[in-house]
Amino acid sequence: MKLLNISKQILIGFMQDLNSAWWAEITTNKPRCVYYFGPFQTSAEAKAAYPGYIEDLNSEGAQGIIVVIKRCKPDILTMCEEGQLIK
Incomplete structure (x- = not known):
């Protein structure tokens, strides 16, 4: 029964990923930030x-x-990390 529940959760996660949009995740070291740009319908659009x-x-x-x-x-x-200034 436990294996069935784990398999079910993995399948649900996989299906949710398929329904997710494509995003460009852009990380910078200075300032130390992570930006998300999107959503896009395809990876080609994001690229x-x-x-x-x-x-x-x-x-x-x-x-x-x-x-x-x-x-x-x-x-x-x-x-962004605390204390980082964004222009």
Whole structure:
């Protein structure tokens, strides 16, 4: 019975992921922040859009930029370490 419940939870999680939109998760080291841009219907749409976000972050002086395209449901679109200043 326990195995059945675990299998059921895994299947539910998988189905929820399939229904999630695509987002561009952009992390910067300076300031230390995580930004979510989206939602997009496809990963291709997210990949096509993120260079514009990178350009904006570069113009604001952000450094150490990392981009990950993934399916998720972010609750908060911008998260920064306490004490970090955002222009």
